[in-house]
Amino acid sequence: MALLDCENLRKSFFGVEVLHGVSFSLDRGRVLGLVGENGSGKSTTMNILGGVLRRDGGRIRLDGADYEPRGPKDALARGIAFIHQELNLFENLSIEENLFITGFPRLGAAIPFINRGRMRRRARELLEQVDIRHPPGTPVGQLSQGERQLVEIAKALSVDARVIIFDEPTTSLTRREADRLFGIIERLRGRGIAMIYISHVLGDVTRICDDITVLRDGAVVGGGPVAQMPTERMISLMVGRTLDQLFPERTATPTDTPVLEVRGVSQPGVVHEIDFTLHAGEVLGIAGLMGAGRSELARILFGLDSFKTGTIAVDGVAIEAPSPSVCMDRGMAFLTEDRRGEGLMMHATIADNIALASLDEYASPWTRFVERTRLGDEVGRIGQKVRMRAADPMATLVRHLSGGNQQKVVLAKWLLREPKVFILDEPTRGIDVGAKFEIYKIIDTLVADGAGVLMISSEMEELIGLCDRILVMNHGEIQAEFRRGDFDSGRILEAAMRRRGTEAAAAPAAAMREAV
Amino acid sequence: MNATRLRLVLLRNAPVALFIVVLAVFGSLSDRFLDAQNFTNILIQASHIAILGIGMTFVLLTAGIDLSVGAVMYLSVALLGIYLADVPPLLAVPAMMAAGALFGLVNAFFIVRLRVAAFIVTLATLFIGRGLALWVTETRMVFYKDHILSLARAEWLGVPWAIWVFAIVFAAAWLVLNHTPFGRQVYAVGENPDAAAKAGINVPLVLTAVYAVSGACAGIAGFVSITQVGAAASSFAMEKEFAAVAAAVLGGVSLFGGRGGVAGTVFGAVLIQTVQNGLVIVNADPYIYPLVTSSIIFLAVFVDSQRSRILERLGRRRIRIEERPV
Numbered sequence: 155m156a157l158l159d160c161e162n163l164r165k166s167f168f169g170v171e172v173l174h175g176v177s178f179s180l181d182r183g184r185v186l187g188l189v190g191e192n193g194s195g196k197s198t199t200m201n202i203l204g205g206v207l208r209r210d211g212g213r214i215r216l217d218g219a220d221y222e223p224r225g226p227k228d229a230l231a232r233g234i235a236f237i238h239q240e241l242n243l244f245e246n247l248s249i250e251e252n253l254f255i256t257g258f259p260r261l262g263a264a265i266p267f268i269n270r271g272r273m274r275r276r277a278r279e280l281l282e283q284v285d286i287r288h289p290p291g292t293p294v295g296q297l298s299q300g301e302r303q304l305v306e307i308a309k310a311l312s313v314d315a316r317v318i319i320f321d322e323p324t325t326s327l328t329r330r331e332a333d334r335l336f337g338i339i340e341r342l343r344g345r346g347i348a349m350i351y352i353s354h355v356l357g358d359v360t361r362i363c364d365d366i367t368v369l370r371d372g373a374v375v376g377g378g379p380v381a382q383m384p385t386e387r388m389i390s391l392m393v394g395r396t397l398d399q400l401f402p403e404r405t406a407t408p409t410d411t412p413v414l415e416v417r418g419v420s421q422p423g424v425v426h427e428i429d430f431t432l433h434a435g436e437v438l439g440i441a442g443l444m445g446a447g448r449s450e451l452a453r454i455l456f457g458l459d460s461f462k463t464g465t466i467a468v469d470g471v472a473i474e475a476p477s478p479s480v481c482m483d484r485g486m487a488f489l490t491e492d493r494r495g496e497g498l499m500m501h502a503t504i505a506d507n508i509a510l511a512s513l514d515e516y517a518s519p520w521t522r523f524v525e526r527t528r529l530g531d532e533v534g535r536i537g538q539k540v541r542m543r544a545a546d547p548m549a550t551l552v553r554h555l556s557g558g559n560q561q562k563v564v565l566a567k568w569l570l571r572e573p574k575v576f577i578l579d580e581p582t583r584g585i586d587v588g589a590k591f592e593i594y595k596i597i598d599t600l601v602a603d604g605a606g607v608l609m610i611s612s613e614m615e616e617l618i619g620l621c622d623r624i625l626v627m628n629h630g631e632i633q634a635e636f637r638r639g640d641f642d643s644g645r646i647l648e649a650a651m652r653r654r655g656t657e658a659a660a661a662p663a664a665a666m667r668e669a670v
Numbered sequence: 671m672n673a674t675r676l677r678l679v680l681l682r683n684a685p686v687a688l689f690i691v692v693l694a695v696f697g698s699l700s701d702r703f704l705d706a707q708n709f710t711n712i713l714i715q716a717s718h719i720a721i722l723g724i725g726m727t728f729v730l731l732t733a734g735i736d737l738s739v740g741a742v743m744y745l746s747v748a749l750l751g752i753y754l755a756d757v758p759p760l761l762a763v764p765a766m767m768a769a770g771a772l773f774g775l776v777n778a779f780f781i782v783r784l785r786v787a788a789f790i791v792t793l794a795t796l797f798i799g800r801g802l803a804l805w806v807t808e809t810r811m812v813f814y815k816d817h818i819l820s821l822a823r824a825e826w827l828g829v830p831w832a833i834w835v836f837a838i839v840f841a842a843a844w845l846v847l848n849h850t851p852f853g854r855q856v857y858a859v860g861e862n863p864d865a866a867a868k869a870g871i872n873v874p875l876v877l878t879a880v881y882a883v884s885g886a887c888a889g890i891a892g893f894v895s896i897t898q899v900g901a902a903a904s905s906f907a908m909e910k911e912f913a914a915v916a917a918a919v920l921g922g923v924s925l926f927g928g929r930g931g932v933a934g935t936v937f938g939a940v941l942i943q944t945v946q947n948g949l950v951i952v953n954a955d956p957y958i959y960p961l962v963t964s965s966i967i968f969l970a971v972f973v974d975s976q977r978s979r980i981l982e983r984l985g986r987r988r989i990r991i992e993e994r995p996v
Contacts (some may be wrong), residue, residue: 227870242865244858246928251854256870258851387869 155350157182157217158203158234158317164211165198173198173275173372175212183346185339187363187380189356190469191392191586195372196352200319203350204236205229217316227256235310239322241302245295249286250277252294253309289527300331307338318342320348325584326356328444352489354586356385370394393588400587401619402595406602408436408622412470413606414486414575416455419464424450425630429463432575432606437597439621440610443652447630448610449491452577455608456488457481468575482511487568489612491579493557497564504547504555505562508533512570536566540596558589565596576600576607582616594620614643626650678980684973685920689941696749696948703951710830715838716943718743718895722910723917723935724843725887726966728880729788731847732860733927736881737792738777739914741799742770742888743907747896748803751812759818759893770984773799774885778878796911804904812902821897832894839890843932856880860927916963917942920970941966 156179165173173195190196201207203214205223214221216232221230226236243252249272259272277290284304294302294322303323310318324332339349340361353359359366360380367377369393376391377383389400414432419425425447432438442448453459455466457476465472468484478488491497499507509516509529516529530548537547540562545598552563561581568576578597581589597620601607611617617624618641626649628636634649636642680687697704722739729736746766754762760808773795824831847853859866859876867873891910896902919925920941921934940949945966 225870226868230870238868240865242862242868244861244865244928246857246861247854251858255854255858255866258854260851266851267845268851268854270849 155218156180158214158221159215159328160203160212161214162198162212163199163202163209163214165202165207166210171372173202173209176372176374176376177212178367178377180348180350182316182348183343183350184365185343187359187366188350188352188369189354189359189366189388189392190369191588194369194392194586196369197321198372200236200321200350200352200371203229203234203317204319205234206236225490230313230315233316234319235313235315235316235317236319237303237306237310237321237323239325241306243294243302243305244631246293248291248293249288249297249305250274250290251280252305253277253290253312254281257313276312277308280312281305283311283341284308285334298331300324300328300334301328303331303335304338307342311342315347317348317350321352322354322584323351324353324355324505334356335645354584356388359388360385368392389587392586400591400615401652402591404437404598404600404601404620404622406435406598408601409434409439409604413468414455414608415465415467415470417465417467419451419454419461419466421450421459424459425454425461428632430625430632430635432608434574434604434606434621435601435622437601437607437609439616439617439624440627441607441614441624441646442627444612446627446650448627451627452488452579452608452610455481456486456577458488475491482571482573485572485574486577487571487573488577489561489564489568489579489581491583493560493564493583498552498560500553501551504537504542504550504552504563505530505533507534507552507652508547508566509568511567515571532570533566536569539569539599540566541592542566554588556586558585558592561585561589561593562596569600574605576605577610578607579610580612581609582611582613588615614646617641617646618643672862673820674980678977680978681973681977684977685937685941685970686735689937689944689972692941692944692948692966696944699948699952703948708947708951712943712947713836714830714832714898715947716939717832717912718891718898719913719917719943720836720939721839721887721894722880722914723921723939724839724892724932725884725891726911726914727843727918727930727932727935728847728856728883729925729946730915730923730925731856731927732877732880733863733925733928734781734788734877734880735792735915735925736774736777737789737911738773738795738799739884739888739891740907740910741796741803742773742885743892743895743910744902745773745799745803745806746770746889747902747906748806748812750818750893750896751814751902752806755815759821762818763890763893766893767886768889770885770887770889770892771882772885773816773888774881774883775878777885778881782874782877786845793861800904804932807902807904809904811904812894814900814902818897819900822900835890835894840932840936845944852879854878857928862927862928867901913939913942916967920967921975938970 158180160179161177163176164171174198176195178186188196198207202209203228205228221232223232229236244255247255254273255540259269259276261267261269274290281290284307286301286304286308288297294305297305307318323335327335342349351359351363363380365377365379366383366388368375368388370392411434412431413434416428416430419428428451440448450459455462457478457480466476467473468486473480473484494500499510513524516525517523518525520621533547542562552560555563582593585593597607609617609621622638624636624641624646625632626646628650636646693704702708722743724738726736744771749769750762750766754765777792777795780786781788821831826834847856855866855871855876857874858871863873866902892907895907899906917938918930918935920938921930921936923930942963945963946959949962
């Protein structure tokens with residue numbers, strides 16, 4: 155008998171059914187990969203399991219008994235732990251306090267004080283199980299993202315979780331940290347803990363899961379042991395058609411007109427002698443491992459961070475004192491890798507977000523008031539251009555949108571300014587396959603209209619599928635350049651991991667994300 | 671240790687350095703300043719602000735603010751003078767704490783249940799509290815009987831009574847914040863209320879409790895203050911809420927929640943009082959008191975922001991090691 159058995163789960167929001175009878179089961183010591191596009195019902199299903207939402211129909215049996223959680227705390231008490239994409243940790247508290255925040259060991263039943271000694275001993279045991287070597291009293295704020303994830307797992311172990319749900323656990327991890335996480339998952343599997351693993355990174359799913367269940371539009375559309383579910387099959391089930399191409403046909407070819415010229419840009423400790431030219435109509439990719447200096451370069455180019463030597467020129471004219479506003483005036487646009495934190499006002503409407511970078515252009519020359527009708531029309535036009543799917547851009551809040559639609563909002567915001575140079579930092583991170591394709595199409599339209607796109611990505615296939623040229627960064631330097639036609643993922647990877655001097659090439663071969 | 675790290679160490683200990691400078695300056699200006707009796711006086715004078723600040727610290731730790739505490743002080747001493755004039759202090763103080771806590775619960779009702787911003791709610795209840803106190807006292811000055819006034823000079827084991835109260839409140843608050851589940855949950859809620867709720871912490875309960883604690887502390891502060899002042903005019907405890915916030919901020923409590931503690935607040939309150947005491951002893955023009963005090967608060971906050979900036983710079987990732995450091 156399966157440990158967890160979900161049968162015919164149904165859920166409606168405001169009278170609209172979003173889960174139409176989802177069924178799956180999970181055995182002890184197995185890892186179930188749950189894949190599907192955003193909005194396919196993965197989160198809703200997991201929120202029901204984790205006690206965040208209540209189901210409208212169907213039944214769940216946990217270890218043979220009916221399972222009806224009244225809330226997250228109740229779910230946890232029954233042994234189901236949900237590790238959310240945004241971690242629930244308190245940076246100002248120590249690791250041990252985070253582990254026991256809702257169930258501190260006390261000095262006695264009637265004594266309200268925390269038993270620090272017992273807490274420390276219990277914390278040590280738990281941290282050992284997830285290979286964290288920091289003392290339990292270390293503030294969580296000092297841990298890396300990967301270590302924080304492991305603390306969350308230790309927290310689940312502290313309540314003897316039988317089922318652990320991971321929701322996109324690797325989005326903010328380096329490859330090495332992700333590998334460490336997978337090692338722990340492996341170990342937990344050996345101890346008989348059942349896990350549900352949600353991710354868009356299908357390479358990871360294939361690597362660590364035993365079984366796969368594919369969701370589409372609130373229903374299970376396929377599944378089975380991982381051996382019978384190659385990546386292509388997962389994708390075709392997810393999108394409901396065979397994707398004969400993951401990337402759109404490029405409609406334009408690069409011109410010889412330079413739009414962005416970077417000459418000898420260096421900043422000690424960050425980047426060294428960066429030299430390249432971006433042309434109108436060109437998509438120029440920057441490949442590299444995490445920490446190669448790609449995002450840092452992007453920030454320097456957009457005037458967010460300073461640099462010591464070198465010049466940056468747009469349209470042949472050097473930018474004297476770079477700052478974001480100067481760079482914007484000169485026709486640059488920058489999509490940050492942290493869409494939620496830096497790219498969007500999550501609690502504002504779609505329209506307000508799109509208008510943000512262009513308010514000056516739409517101010518009346520006399521009163522300096524924003525001309526709302528003119529702006530509104532333009533926002534509507536741009537929204538159509540990026541194929542925004544939202545009922546009412548003036549009323550819908552950005553935080554209610556899927557990752558793909560949020561990224562479209564950011565793109566629309568910049569499109570409104572009609573820039574010549576786009577710097578895109580991981581534009582498709584955490585976005586499902588269908589929405590990725592649409593982002594690619596938007597990028598293609600941008601360059602067809604004569605802009606130049608500098609695209610940073612950790613997904614090799616994406617760079618190879620979309621770019622005209624690829625620069626490889628490593629150690630804050632450009633190591634290699636590849637032109638369309640002789641793209642070779644092996645050689646690109648080799649350049650990305652090449653080490654200088656005495657340092658051994660110790661980076662694991664899986665260091666590059668092999669995602670869809 | 672390189673220059674940046676050295677600066678960091680200096681900046682981290684800046685409040686202590688500031689304190690030493692204050693001692694040195696006033697000590698050299700007057701030989702009465704560096705005197706044990708004077709320090710006792712400073713502690714007595716600082717006690718009501720420190721107690722008020724301790725309560726405020728609970729609220730600030732949850733990223734809230736309680737501007738009504740001065741009004742609660744006045745209201746609680748008004749109740750004491752009018753209704754509890756003959757009650758022994760051992761019963762009167764708990765009654766004043768209860769009245770303050772009740773007032774805090776009213777604040778909490780609007781802030782937690784009706785989700786009105788704490789700043790707005792407590793700004794309103796500041797005026798409501800003062801209004802109620804004026805109504806209770808019929809706008810007249812309230813005088814107190816000898817069994818209360820005599821406490822100003824009362825001692826136990828050679829230590830003045832006000833310092834005992836101060837010490838007990840501090841010890842209790844420190845224990846609660848650092849060594850009880852509730853205290854740690856206060857820090858958790860202040861750091862990230864959403865995560866706290868998801869982790870299963872009863873966030874509304876924690877928030878409600880901190881405003882009750884703040885109100886109760888204001889009740890105690892009112893009592894300690896009235897034993898020293900002797901009479902409550904309509905301006906009693908006016909603007910004390912700002913002194914309490916200043917003490918907490920000077921002691922390193924963040925207005926954004928989750929950072930700091932009561933030890934810092936007590937330090938801040940004592941530092942402010944030391945400066946004021948020093949100014950009195952050197953016969954400074956009373957009109958410059960606020961200027962000096964506010965400059966010191968500004969300096970401390972400025973130093974703290976400098977420290978955060980350096981920390982942020984140190985935390986920035988290095989991608990490559992340069993052969994020759996520039």
